[in-house]
Amino acid sequence: MRIIGVPRRRVDGRAKVTGQTRFADDVMLPRMVHCKLLRSTLPHARIVRIDVSRARARPGVHLVLTGRDFPISYGILPVSQDEHALAVDRVRFVGDPVAAVIACDELTAFEALDFIDVEYEPLRTYAEPEESLAFPEPRIHDYGDSGNIHKAVSLRFGDVEQAFADADRVFEDTFFYQGNTHLPIEQHAAIAARDPDGKLVLWSSTQTPHYVHRALARALAIPAAQIRVIATPNGGGFGGKSDPFNHEMVVARAALMLDRPVKICLTREEVFYCHRGRHPVLMTFKTGVRLDGTITGMHVKTLLDGGAYGSYGVASTFYTGALQTVTYHIPAYHFEGCRVFTNKPPCGPKRGHGTPQSRFGQEIQLDKIAESLAIDPAVLRLRIVEQPETLTANYLRVGTIGLAECVHRVTRAADWQNKFRKLPHGRGVGIACSSYLSGAGLPIYYNDMPHSGVQLKLDRSGGVTAFCGATEIGQGSDDVLVACVAEILGIEPIDIRAVTGDTDLTPVDLGSYSSRVTLMMGNAAIQAAERARDLLAEAVSKKLSVPRDRLVFADRRVFDTENAGTGVAFSEAVCLAEAMFGTIGSTGSYTPPRSAARFKGGGVGPSPTYSYSAAIVEVDVDPSSGWIQVPRVWIAHDIGRALNPTLVRGQVEGSVYMAIGEALMEEQTFRRLPARLSHALVHKFPSMLEYKSPTTLDMPEVFTELVENPDPRGPFGAKEVGQGPLLPVMPAVANAVYDAIGVRIDEVPITPEKILTALDARAAGKAPRYGPTRFPDVPYPEPLDVPPPWDGGDGKAASLPRRSSQPDRASEGGVRR
Amino acid sequence: MANTNLTFTLNGEATEVAFAPYKTLLEVLREDLNLCGTKHGCELGECGACAVLLDGQPVLSCLVLGVECGGRRVLTVEGLVTDGRLHPLQETFADLGAAQCGYCTPAFLVTAKALLDEHANPTRHQIREALAGCLCRCTGYQQIFEAVEAAIAGPR
Numbered sequence: 001m002r003i004i005g006v007p008r009r010r011v012d013g014r015a016k017v018t019g020q021t022r023f024a025d026d027v028m029l030p031r032m033v034h035c036k037l038l039r040s041t042l043p044h045a046r047i048v049r050i051d052v053s054r055a056r057a058r059p060g061v062h063l064v065l066t067g068r069d070f071p072i073s074y075g076i077l078p079v080s081q082d083e084h085a086l087a088v089d090r091v092r093f094v095g096d097p098v099a100a101v102i103a104c105d106e107l108t109a110f111e112a113l114d115f116i117d118v119e120y121e122p123l124r125t126y127a128e129p130e131e132s133l134a135f136p137e138p139r140i141h142d143y144g145d146s147g148n149i150h151k152a153v154s155l156r157f158g159d160v161e162q163a164f165a166d167a168d169r170v171f172e173d174t175f176f177y178q179g180n181t182h183l184p185i186e187q188h189a190a191i192a193a194r195d196p197d198g199k200l201v202l203w204s205s206t207q208t209p210h211y212v213h214r215a216l217a218r219a220l221a222i223p224a225a226q227i228r229v230i231a232t233p234n235g236g237g238f239g240g241k242s243d244p245f246n247h248e249m250v251v252a253r254a255a256l257m258l259d260r261p262v263k264i265c266l267t268r269e270e271v272f273y274c275h276r277g278r279h280p281v282l283m284t285f286k287t288g289v290r291l292d293g294t295i296t297g298m299h300v301k302t303l304l305d306g307g308a309y310g311s312y313g314v315a316s317t318f319y320t321g322a323l324q325t326v327t328y329h330i331p332a333y334h335f336e337g338c339r340v341f342t343n344k345p346p347c348g349p350k351r352g353h354g355t356p357q358s359r360f361g362q363e364i365q366l367d368k369i370a371e372s373l374a375i376d377p378a379v380l381r382l383r384i385v386e387q388p389e390t391l392t393a394n395y396l397r398v399g400t401i402g403l404a405e406c407v408h409r410v411t412r413a414a415d416w417q418n419k420f421r422k423l424p425h426g427r428g429v430g431i432a433c434s435s436y437l438s439g440a441g442l443p444i445y446y447n448d449m450p451h452s453g454v455q456l457k458l459d460r461s462g463g464v465t466a467f468c469g470a471t472e473i474g475q476g477s478d479d480v481l482v483a484c485v486a487e488i489l490g491i492e493p494i495d496i497r498a499v500t501g502d503t504d505l506t507p508v509d510l511g512s513y514s515s516r517v518t519l520m521m522g523n524a525a526i527q528a529a530e531r532a533r534d535l536l537a538e539a540v541s542k543k544l545s546v547p548r549d550r551l552v553f554a555d556r557r558v559f560d561t562e563n564a565g566t567g568v569a570f571s572e573a574v575c576l577a578e579a580m581f582g583t584i585g586s587t588g589s590y591t592p593p594r595s596a597a598r599f600k601g602g603g604v605g606p607s608p609t610y611s612y613s614a615a616i617v618e619v620d621v622d623p624s625s626g627w628i629q630v631p632r633v634w635i636a637h638d639i640g641r642a643l644n645p646t647l648v649r650g651q652v653e654g655s656v657y658m659a660i661g662e663a664l665m666e667e668q669t670f671r672r673l674p675a676r677l678s679h680a681l682v683h684k685f686p687s688m689l690e691y692k693s694p695t696t697l698d699m700p701e702v703f704t705e706l707v708e709n710p711d712p713r714g715p716f717g718a719k720e721v722g723q724g725p726l727l728p729v730m731p732a733v734a735n736a737v738y739d740a741i742g743v744r745i746d747e748v749p750i751t752p753e754k755i756l757t758a759l760d761a762r763a764a765g766k767a768p769r770y771g772p773t774r775f776p777d778v779p780y781p782e783p784l785d786v787p788p789p790w791d792g793g794d795g796k797a798a799s800l801p802r803r804s805s806q807p808d809r810a811s812e813g814g815v816r817r
Numbered sequence: 818m819a820n821t822n823l824t825f826t827l828n829g830e831a832t833e834v835a836f837a838p839y840k841t842l843l844e845v846l847r848e849d850l851n852l853c854g855t856k857h858g859c860e861l862g863e864c865g866a867c868a869v870l871l872d873g874q875p876v877l878s879c880l881v882l883g884v885e886c887g888g889r890r891v892l893t894v895e896g897l898v899t900d901g902r903l904h905p906l907q908e909t910f911a912d913l914g915a916a917q918c919g920y921c922t923p924a925f926l927v928t929a930k931a932l933l934d935e936h937a938n939p940t941r942h943q944i945r946e947a948l949a950g951c952l953c954r955c956t957g958y959q960q961i962f963e964a965v966e967a968a969i970a971g972p973r
Binding site: 009010012013014015016017018019020021022023025026028182183184185186187233234235236237238267268473474475476646647649650653654655656657658687688689693695696697699701702 | 847851852853854855856857858859860861863864866893894895897898903906907908910911912913914916917918919920921922923926944945946948949950951952953954955956957958959960961962
C-alpha cells in the first residue's frame with residue numbers, strides 16, 4: 001500500500017487553507033436576489049389570515065410567498081411527509097417559516113418582513129413530553145400513532161422476565177439526556193437558479209443532495225430530471241444538514257417564478273430553529289446480572305421529545321434501542337420506545353443518531369453494576385463483550401469486534417489501575433465503551449438499488465476523474481474516494497479529480513449520514529477502479545506480451561512484476577486501452593448485505609459492520625463550586641483500517657470535542673416568555689454566545705489509539721470513525737465525576753449546579769445523585785415477540801402485536817422479504 | 818443609500834472600493850470585493866469565523882464597519898500566499914489535519930499568523946489563548962495546535 005494507511009494531506013487541503021473552498025454562500029450569480037423568511041412568533045397556532053400586500057408593495061421587493069404557494073408536503077422519511085415549505089394553516093413552533101420575501105438585497109427583504117400581517121389563533125402549547133402524553137387534543141399533527149404520540153414501539157427478543165428471575169441482581173435506573181444541537185459554524189445557505197435550458201439548479205449546504213432532489217421534485221411537482229442539486233462542501237454538518245429544508249424549497253420556487261437566481265443564508269438564530277438535533281430522551285434501564293457481571297437480560301424504555309415535525313424521528317426512536325446488544329452480549333432484550341410531538345424545533349439526527357442517549361444510560365448503569373458487584377468496570381466490560389461474527393438477540397450481524405483491544409489500550413495508556421478509585425478527592429477517572437454503524441443497512445426509501453455509485457473517466461493524459469454523489473462535509477469523503485482509486489490504479493491523488501455531490505453529474509450516493517460513506521463509497525470506488533484497471537491491464541498485456549496477472553500498477557506505471565523495467569507509463573496504458581476498447585470509463589457500486597432481521601422495525605440497526613470505541617476520561621471537580629474540568633481523555637477506536645490516519649485522528653478528536661460539549665455545557669432548551677408578552681415557548685438562547693460550546697481553552701488533551709484489525713467488509717478493511725468515538729465520552733465523564741466526588745449525575749449536561757445539588761443531597765442524607773426519579777406511564781404497544789437466534793428464532797416475529805399500527809415501509813427501513 | 822468610497826491596503830495592495838456605508842468590513846470584503854475566503858458564522862461577534870488582521874491585529878470583521886478602515890492595512894486569508902507560495906501555517910494546516918470542513922480555517926490562520934508575528938515561539942498555552950476567540954466544531958482543536966507548532970518549528 002502506497003497511499004492507503006499513510007498519513008497524508010487531504011486532497012482538498014489546499015483549497016481549504018487558501019479560502020478557495022466554495023461554500024453555498026460563496027456562490028454569487030449575476031442578477032441574484034435575496035430571500036428572507038418570516039417565522040412564527042407563536043409556538044402553536046392556527047393561521048387565521050395572512051396579508052402580504054404591504055410587503056409586496058415595498059420598493060425593491062420582487063416576490064412574497066406564503067403557504068398557499070406550497071400545497072404539497074414533504075419530509076425526509078416516507079412515513080413522515082409532514083412539512084410544508086411555508087406554513088399552510090398552522091404553525092407548530094416559534095421559528096416555523098410562515099412567509100418569504102424575495103428582494104433586491106438582504107436588508108430590503110428583512111425590512112419587508114415587518115410589513116406582513118399575520119393573524120394567529122393560539123392553540124395549546126406542548127412544552128414537555130408529559131403534556132403531549134396527557135393531552136391527545138389538539139393534535140400537533142393529524143397523523144402518528146395516536147394523539148400527540150408520533151411513534152410508539154415495543155420489540156421483545158426472548159423471555160426477559162425469566163432472565164430477571166434467573167439473575168442474581170436486577171438493577172433499575174432512570175436517566176435523562178438533554179437535547180443539544182449541531183452548531184455547524186457555517187449557517188445553512190442555498191441558492192437556486194434556472195440554468196440556460198430553463199431547468200432548476202439548487203446549490204445548497206446539504207449532506208443529502210439525493211434526498212433533497214427527491215423532495216424538491218415532490219414538493220414543487222416538477223420532474224426530477226429537470227432538477228439539479230449541487231451539494232456545496234458543507235461548513236460542518238454533524239447531521240444538521242441531512243433533511244430537506246424549507247429554505248431550499250422556497251428559493252427553488254422563487255427562482256423558477258422570477259427566472260433569476262435567488263439566494264438565502266440563514267442567520268445564526270434561524271439555524272437554531274432548523275435544528276434536527278439531539279432528541280431529549282428520558283429512559284430507564286432494567287438489567288439483570290449474575291455475580292460475575294454477565295448480563296441475563298435487559299429491558300430499556302425511552303421517551304423522546306421529538307419537537308414539532310417528524311424529521312428522522314421514527315428512525316431516531318428505534319435507534320435509542322438498537323445498538324445496546326452490539327457491544328455486550330445480552331441474551332434476552334426488550335425495547336420500548338416512544339416519540340411525542342411538542343411545540344419546539346424538530347429534533348432529528350445528530351452525530352450518533354439516537355444512540356448516544358441510551359449509550360449514556362447503559363454505560364453509567366454498568367458502572368453502578370460494577371461497583372455494586374465489586375468488579376473493576378474495565379474488567380466487567382471485558383467479560384461481557386459481544387463475540388465477533390455473531391448475530392445479536394435483535395438480529396444485528398456484527399463483524400469484527402476490536403472492543404476488548406480498545407479497553408486494553410485505553411486502560412494501559414491512562415494507567416487505569418493506578419488511578420481508578422485511587423486519585424485524591426476531587427479527581428477521578430471513568431471508563432465507557434460504545435459501538436456504531438458503518439452505514440445504515442437500509443435506505444431511507446425502500447428500493448433495491450445500490451447505496452453508492454462511483455463512475456471513473458480515464459483521460460489520455462493519465463488523469464482520472466472520479467464521480468460520486470457523496471458529499472464532502474469536512475469528514476474527508478473526497479479524500480477517501482481519491483485514495484481508493486489512486487491505490488488501485490497506482491497513480492497519485494493529484495492525478496485524480498473528484499466530482500462529488502451533484503445530481504446531474506454524479507451517480508447516486510445516498511448522502512453523508514449514518515457513517516456510511518467510507519465503507520459504501522469506498523467499496524464502490526474500489527470496484528470501479530478494479531474494472532478500469534482490468535481494461536488497462538488487458539491492453540498493456542497485449543502490448544508488452546506479459547501475462548495480465550503479472551502486471552503491477554504503481555508509481556504511475558504499469559509494469560511486469562518480474563521485470564520492473566518492462567512497462568509503460570500509466571498515461572500510455574490509458575491510450576493503449578482506449579485504442580483497444582474505445583473511451584475508457586468504468587462504474588462501481590455498493591449494496592449492503594441483506595439484513596437478518598425479518599420483523600417490522602428490524603430495518604433500523606443493521607449495518608455491514610460496526611465500529612467500537614473505549615474511552616477513559618479524567619476529571620477535576622471542585623467540591624466547593626461544582627466546577628468541573630476535563631484535563632485528559634484517552635480514547636481507542638476500532639477503525640478496521642485507517643485509510644488516512646491524519647483524517648481518522650481528526651474524526652476521533654473531533655468526536656471527543658463534541659462529546660465534551662454535550663457532557664458539560666451544550667443544551668437546546670426553552671423558556672416561556674412572560675405572560676404580559678405572549679407567554680410563548682421560545683428558545684432559551686438561540687445564539688452562539690449563550691449556547692455554550694467548548695473553546696480552545698476548554699478542550700482536554702486527547703490521546704488517541706487506533707485499533708486496526710481490517711474488516712473484510714470494508715474498503716481495504718476500513719470501518720467508520722465519524723460518529724462512534726463520540727459515544728463513550730459522555731458516560732465516561734459521568735463515571736469519572738462519581739470517581740472524583742462520589743455523586744452520580746444521571747443526566748447531561750453535567751453542570752456545576754447539578755454537582756452541587758447532588759453534593760447537598762448527600763450531605764442531607766439523601767441519595768447522592770442528580771437525575772430523574774420517575775418515568776411516566778407511556779402507552780407502549782403490545783410487544784412484538786421475536787425469538788432470538790439461540791431460541792430457534794429465524795428473525796421473524798413469532799406473533800403479531802395486538803395493537804398494530806400503519807405499515808412503516810421504508811421509514812425504519814422496512815424489511816426486505 | 819449613497820455609496821461611500823474607501824481607500825485602504827488590502828493584502829498588500831492599494832485598494833479602492835465603493836459600498837453602502839452601513840456595511841461591515843466582512844460584508845465589504847465578501848460582497849463588494851468578492852473575497853469570499855473570509856467567512857461568517859453569526860455576524861454578532863460570537864464565533865470568530867470572520868477574523869481578519871487590521872493593521873496586523875486580529876479583529877472580527879463582522880464588528881468592524883467598512884468606513885473605519887480607511888488608510889489601514891487589512892489582511893485576509895487570500896493575502897497569506899506570497900510569491901505563489903503558501904504561508905508555512907497554510908502548509909502545516911493542510912498537512913496535519915487542522916482543516917476539516919475548512920469553514921473556520923481562514924480565521925484560525927490569520928489569528929495564528931498574528932500570534933507568530935508577535936511571539937517567535939509561543940507555548941501551547943499561549944496558542945490556546947490566542948485562538949480562544951475562534952470556534953471550530955470539527956477538529957477538537959488539537960491538530961490546529963499541532964499545525965501552529967509545526968509552522969514554528971519549520972522554515973519560516
